[in-house]
Amino acid sequence: MTFRIRAARADDLQHLYEMAKLTGGGFTNLPPDRKALRGKLERAGAAFARADGPVTDELFVLMLENVATGEVRGTCQLFTQVGQQHPFYSYRLGTLTQHSKELARTFRAEMLALTTDLEGSCEVGGLFLHPGERAGGLGLLLARSRYLFIRAHRARFADRILAELRGVIDETGGSPFWDGLAGRFFGMSFQDADQFNAINGHQMIADLMPKHPIYTAMLSEPARAAIGLPHPSGRAAMRMLENEGFSFEQYVDIFDGGPTMTARTDRVRTIEQAQESRITAVHNDGGEGEEALVATGRLADFRCAFGLVRPAADGIAVSRACVEALGVGVGDTVLQVPRW
Structure with a gap:
């Protein structure tokens, strides 16, 4: 599913x-x-x-x-x-520290400030x-x-x-x-x-x-x-x-x-680890690869799904279920980041 x-x-x-x-x-x-x-x-x-x-x-x-x-x-x-x-x-949440010399005591009051x-x-x-x-x-x-x-x-x-x-x-x-x-x-x-x-x-x-x-x-x-x-x-x-x-x-x-x-x-x-990659191959689910989040499209066309990603010549290979869910294919550029 x-x-x-x-x-x-x-x-x-x-x-x-x-x-x-x-x-x-x-x-x-x-x-x-x-x-x-x-x-x-x-x-x-x-x-x-x-x-x-x-x-x-x-x-x-x-x-x-x-x-x-x-x-x-x-x-x-x-x-x-x-x-x-x-x-x-x-x-x-902050702290107000007050000291009484006469009592030789220090009071730390926790306070909430809007x-x-x-x-x-x-x-x-x-x-x-x-x-x-x-x-x-x-x-x-x-x-x-x-x-x-x-x-x-x-x-x-x-x-x-x-x-x-x-x-x-x-x-x-x-x-x-x-x-x-x-x-x-x-x-x-x-x-x-x-x-x-x-x-x-x-x-x-x-x-x-x-x-x-x-x-x-x-x-x-x-x-x-x-x-x-x-x-x-x-x-x-x-x-x-x-x-x-x-x-x-x-x-x-x-x-x-x-x-x-x-x-x-x-x-x-x-955000820091996401990379733009070009899809150069599509593979059937299973086998070697890294689970990743894969995204494509801008604004109202934005889409994101899980996929199995592995290195391929001049780009990445992405699992078939993922590319079908995203409506992308060989030659398209996607944003991808490992699933951890």
Whole structure:
């Protein structure tokens, strides 16, 4: 069974909506709201249609498709430069050290400061894989295809990149971090606030979020424990980000306290190691070779799939299933990077 990544189309609305209903909350980039999802597809359509130009605030949406059946089983998103239309808020976890000579004691207080430090970065997010397909490396295909898309359209993306991981959500769908901090200022449940933010944007944060630093000692124990922790389902995603060169620099999501991972765009491992190669032969699957991600096409014609690649005269030989999934052949140039 072969899968490929392709650009999203307007007729993917129902596919996105069905996946959004399966996320279980706390997934701001994929709200179960048809109007919001239609807006994302329209925005992505405009980005795919713009051939050139400077870095600006755009959104690209990619889909994971079963080549044989045409079923859509996953999605992911790329934001070229966040914080241009609305402020991009994060909490930065820091420490304030104070010393009392009279008591001969030093106190180190952990604090959360509201910041827009990450404004202007590009972002990878919105990754969702259907529960029935969480095997065979399809999550890795979704995640790393985004970096190959960036590599193929490097001029459209900022020099710093971030990824927000969903934070801890309890069995009732609530967030201990939200209940211990922001929820006290908004008068809304986490689910209501998260849905409102996903549909209407961040202005409510600017209007109501306290601007002064927050001492974490004043928060409840469950709220403190959730700071910087990913949702259990996001631990594998965090490891993949770390493998790509992302790191946790003490930025956390203001809603659920989940970690925000950052890197320099050109130092992301997949982007740095990807190579352009010419296909000079096609081989039947099996035998010697290296498993790789292979991508072709620009903008709305972008496609990516797994393939078995091996050296060939003046280029590479690629497995037949892969070239058929991508619609390429001998003489075409592709972008490829090892699957690790």
